[in-house]
Amino acid sequence: MELIEGMLARRTTNGPFRPDRVSREHQHTLMRAAQAAPSHFNSQPWRFVLVEHPDTIARVAQLSGDSMTELIEAGVFFERYRRYFRFSAQEMDARRDGIHIDHLPGPLRPFTRQIFSDAGLKVMRQLGVPRKLGEDNRKLVAGSPLLLAALLDKTEYRPGELSGFYSVFGLGAAIENIWNAVGELGMGIQFISTPMEIPRQWQAMQELLRVPPELELMAVYRLGYLPEHEARPSIDWSSRQRKRLEQFVYRETCDTPEAEVVR
Template sequence: MSPPPAHPPALPLIEGMLARRTTNGPFRPDPVSREHQHLLMRVAQAAPSHFNSQPWRFVLVENPQTIAEIARISGESMTELIEAGVFFERYRRYFRFSEAEMEERRDGIHIDHLPGPLRPFTRQVFSDAGLKLMRQLGVPKKLGEDNRKLVAGSPLLLAALLDKSEYRPGELSGFYSVFGLGAAMENIWNAVGALGMGIQFVSTPMEIPRQWRAIQTLLNVPGDLELMAVYRLGYLPAGEKRPSIDWSSRHRKRLSQFVARERWGEPEEE
């Protein structure tokens, strides 16, 4: 029997997974077809779960008024987080400011797109002095408005929930449930590209408890379910318009940085 080729041809599924990305820009206004929505739910349904418990629940949101309200909450949350400096304080350690830094670390996000007045101060933008300058230039409100527009212009929102009879934090069932939902969402994330779609996590309301509660109320989340995340989805436009502050994050760690052979301390080489 001949040995397998050194570099076997990549399968379409694997190629799609390696090409996966998050959509930071706007979507086309076209509604997401019901066929595609159900296909995404079926790929989520195919994910593994502990004892086939399938603890995930989803809400598909197309109503323009509901989307507009979630967009308002998201934009207000972004403005509040930036204005108070909370966002940068929490996540500063992930920011990179040059290709060289990204190449060395191979993780985090490269802040490579800033409003004109801030570009000369790229590295200082996320310092205390930089935050003061951003407030003076009205950047928090601009970022909040950009965020609101992105969410408001999304034809479909997807709320991901967990059944509390399975999701019990502090117990193994809590881990199994989060693991299962993560697998379901990863299936969705890997499938959208094949449909000409994109997806992005609507994260800012989660940072502020009262705003997250407002979304739970809006979606009529009952007491036996836990709202875990909200995503925006839509079809990708031909040209991509970048937000006011944007980043790239295509670098990935080398095998030797995250894989060991037999025991930790013996890094796997490429």
């Protein structure tokens, strides 16, 4: 039951970490947790790069911050993801998916529902919000004591073939094991996603990590020990709601939604 309770308590860390170096023991514990994940024919297609050097972390942070600024300035980020944004607790409870935007800088609060519209984007540009968010993102990544790059072996990862699906499925299981293990170590984890949105920035990331031709860089994460009190970023959200059983589970066929057991 402790394992299940830990899985149900899993969360993403949006705020800063403590500056303390992540111990080598804890790093290796996370790698062993990843290694325990299932994979097709025990192929173990995953590879990981543990990054602690301040110069490398600073460069990843710059790529992440610049990407965030560019995506928001151009409106690409909101155009791509606005369907996931919720603006009230009631809306979040009804939908039970997406993210509830519940923390905004003072000047933007009157525009909460319009913030991701064309008019709202214009206001954001005028207030310098894209640059501010990019800088916040840069600082967040730069202050992380450990980065983790996840890669796949191209011998297994062949998009369009079943082996490609199997390898991505296996990497997902490995990452989920890490995500579930960090809490037990007093740590947090967050996906560094913005460089992936811009091909030239992702290429720069691959060059920085010296990814060889036989490997495919799939994702980068930031990790660290959690502070006692977490500070929230300028624009932040909560995403603890989950769909009810009848919204995603069926019984016998897809014709019959599963009923929740009344306790």
